[in-house]
Amino acid sequence: MPRISSYGTWTSPVSAGAAAAAGRSAQWLAEVDGALWWAETRPDEGGRVALVRALPDGGTEDVLPTPWNVRNRVHEYGGRPWVAAGPAVVFTHWADQRVYALTGGEVSPLTPEPATPQGVRYGDLRRGLDGEVWAVRERSTGSRRTDIARELVAIRLDGGGERVLVAGHRFFTAPQLSPDGGHAAWLAWDHPAMPWDGTELFVAPVAADGSFGAARVLAGGPAVAVCQLEWESADRLLMLADPDGWWNLHRIGLDGVAVNLAPVQRELGGPMWKLGVSWFAPLGSGRFAVLDSGRLAVLDEHAGSVTPVDTDLTVWSSAGLVPVPGGIAGIAAGARRESAVVRLDPATGEATALSPQPDELPPPEYLPVAEERIFTAADGAEIPAYVFPPSNPDFTAPEGELPPYLVHVHGGPTGHSDGALSLDFAYFTSRGIGVVAVNYGGSTGYGRAFRERLREQWGVVDVRDCVSVAEALVAEGLADPQRLAVRGGSAGGFTSAASITMTRTYAAATVKFPILDFTGWTGAGGETHDFESQYLVGLVGPYPETEQRYRERSPITHVQSLAGPVLFLQGLEDEICPPDQADRFVAGLAGRGVPHAYLRFEGEQHGFRRAETIIAALEAELSFYGQVLGFTPPDVPVLELAR
Template sequence: MAEKAPYGSWISPIGAADVAAAGGGAQWLDVVDGQAWWAQARPAEGGRLALVRADGREMLPAPWNARNRVHEYGGRPWLVIGRSLYFTHWDDQRVYLRDLDSGTISPITPEPDKPQGVRYGDLRPGPRGEVWAVRETSTGPRRTDIRRDLVAFAEGEIRSLAASHHFLTAPQLSPDGRHAAWLGWNHPSMPWDETELCVAEVTADGAFGPHRVLAGGPGVSVCQLEWDSPGTLLVAMDPDGWWNLYRVTLDGQAVNLAPVDQELGGALWKIGTRWFAPLGEGRHAVIASGRLAVLDENDGTLSRLAPRVTQWHTTFCVHDGAVFGIGAGPEQESAVLRVDPHTGSVTTLGEMPAVPPAGYLPVPVERVFTGPDGERIPAYVYPPANPGFRGEQGAPPPYLVHVHGGPTGRNYPVLDLSFAYFTSRGIGVVAVDYGGSTGYGRRYRERLRENWGVVDVADCVTVARALVAEGTADPDRLAIRGGSAGGFTSAAAMTGQRVFRAGTVKYPILDLAGWTGDGGETHDFESRYLDGLVGPLPETRQRYADRSPLSHASELAGPVLFLQGLDDQICPPEQADRFVEALRGKGIPYAYLTFEGEQHGFRKAETMIAALEAELSFYGQVFGFATPGVPTLDLKS
């Protein structure tokens, strides 16, 4: 019989170390010589990205780290041509070649004058054994002093091919070798706002002729391209408000292959991301709002595959008629999978991630809440789950409102051990897809335009109040948590509302004016992001001050926990430092934990463990329940 105990104090077999071990996961998958290869995050090795293949062999041993800093979020970091493995190495950002026969590793690109001052990403095959890539060069002391171009390298020679835009994806060579195509965009647009599909002739000496724009432009986002034939391309773009799959000819004619009010694309945070792959005979594997499907252009249909897998990562490929990708579901964290598109059968490749017993895992419930203006707000509710305990009768559990990053991210109904860490202790979690989230079309995404800090906060408040009204959540024990853009929303809610009694703010944006190109406290890729999210400067400067959590630090509705990586170039620690300094001596409880060697998001096992245990202790102290087995967080005021 389940023991009655206060919510939050339940004993759980899911420890922070279990969450950290599961926090690795596969990335950047492709098939080489019939076998799936992928980059594997190793939290126990300082967050290193190893390169492994399905038979368990490690293709890139320690200390090599297949990761790069292009756009700071990184791009496709590895490529195999013949018996040569090309990869970008995190420590110096150079491209290296590993001979797959001898195992020797040698640098391909020169050592930059400034450490990590030249970066490469989105590696692609070019003609005559060349590798094509995006090159990012630091040109000055500021984070925004960046120049980019498209380059080719082979046998120690690097050639610049084009620099059509300030931001670029690597070129892709047409099947006949006569053309190259890529995506480009300029400030102040982000790639989900508008991009251009460019094509240029490739001359006999391998140079590019002048480029032409085939698709995209004002109000249209192209997020992926693949050559279909020497004269046509397949592209994911959203001229009608939804990312759909189009065929585009070299004279710019575009045809939607299956018009649907679904997203067959997404936000291009990392160059080299894929949402579709041709299967042949007019059929295409696509990721439709996170789910795998087959688009058949012959009859304009979209058919789901592997329905129990509710999230496919946007790195997948087709080989020998099968789909290879990385997927997760409500009962299983992400794993490398092979799907037969004819039978729908799913095979797990590599080692299957271990999961706790099912009774300790929350089953996500898909919900839609209604805002005051009638807007539908999707969310996923993860209720407390532990077979050994039950809460006290008549006392609803505490709830955490989880705010995803981006803010163009989104949530999926999948097993998340970081959520289960809390739910198995009697703390519910609700993950909100607030206005601005992807997966619901451009109109929903643009609800946030010039309304960041307003719509996102209001949607999270709406969901929290609805859970309280129906008796699901305790109104006196509501918390909000998030990182990056989610950290901003969490801090904005804590300083502008009186709904949440506690907040966890991870690697956040707290001073909007500072988080711009002029402010100098963010990187080039997002340095004009706030033009769309808040408003153009200088016309809306007062809005930046009014919506900055830093401007209202003394108005916190309750205690706050800050978690910050000290090497973060996207949301640098200066912002959290200033907020915490403003709290000193004000009588408002807070804690501020910083982590050496961590960038944007935590990758080291020891950091993940310390951060999660601190968060649990924080809620226990604020909400009044015991948290056995974790160190007591030191709250200051």
């Protein structure tokens, strides 16, 4: 019989250590000589990203030993960090951001050491002409975070240096070579656009000496975002673009004539936060594996259809879809399965895992299964969300008690939450704390019009939608109105901070590596990196014309209006949301009598990658909720709160 105990006090086998171990995930999957290779995050190795390959016997092995860290800083979010080119595997190394080649078990540098540490960075590595790798090169040109120049470059595999292929735009994806070697194609865009606003697909002839001829725009524009391109033949490309408001798969010839292969009001692409991501792969005979808002589907151009694959792997990563004999390989997760590399037969849905589940994965009965729901905004708009109710087979709450609930706000804000297993969420739900992950207006997966609900409305629509969901759960008798908290990181940290300062719905907030001062986060303010330095033009308005709006919506303007206690979590090496803003906000709390805590983590960038940080942050968050929402969680260190 389950024991009766108040919500928040339940004991659970879902430890913070188990959540940290789940951070050991795959990315950047590709095929090398018939074998699957991928990069793998290692929280237990200081956040290192290893390069791994699958073995014929079903096991895996590391290709590169420590300290090699296959990761880069292009756009600060990184881009495709490795590629096979002839006899070499070429990769970027985090410590110095240089490009290296692994050949015959030996590693050698291909690019010089920059004059300023990490001052030259490379990403989105692609095979180029024989003896070359093509990449995006990013160079710091001054002391400000926005002093950046980018070019497309060819890097010699024999260590013979690099040459510039294309310049003239603020942002690029790496060029891709046509099958006959006659043309190259790439994407480019400029401030203030983000890549989901509008990009241009360029194509140029490749001369005998390897130089590019005159480039011309084949597709895209200010209001059309191309998010992926692949050559299909010497004179045709495949591209994901949204001229009709939804990312659909198109075929386009060198004459610029494009055909939508299966017109659907579904998102088969996504936001290009990292360079080199992919949402489709050809299966042959006019069929394509596609990601339909993250779910695997098969597009049949002859039938003009997009058909979901019947599998319990409900969330697929855009960091690698690879055609393999008999199906597709990818990185996928489910409601009770952590992300793993799998092979899948689309016809049967049968999947074979190539990378293991975490050793510390708790029993399934302690893992929540999300309920996908649609709530209604104040303006009548739909708000998708995933509800993870408290669940633990060993406990039940006293009759009549309602659970505390955490409103989880995803980052981006051009991003989304999904229903895949999250041990972070399970850490709370298995202790009697509900979680609801809200896809507020501006989230991806629901078409351009839904994304653009947030245009010039950040700090309004997101805050209001999250409040609407929280209050709906209260109205339905599912959540305690006195024990609601809001949590999020990055853009989600902003919405959490805005919510606790500008509404009275929540009793507490956890704010992780946040944006708190819009004026500082502009290009003029200098407190963020180049890629997002003009993001707020679309999200808030042109600056300085709407400067007053920037100030009014900044949580730091409203420090004195906190509705409840707040916990700040911040990496000290974060170049996207540097600690400056959190430092200022917390300094403004001194002596105000509001309970708060501020944990700063050495060696962490944007998002936490080290096991010890993940553990400390989760345990601090649980202790914080216990103290401010009125319960005593067992077996967790008590977080000291200042006032």
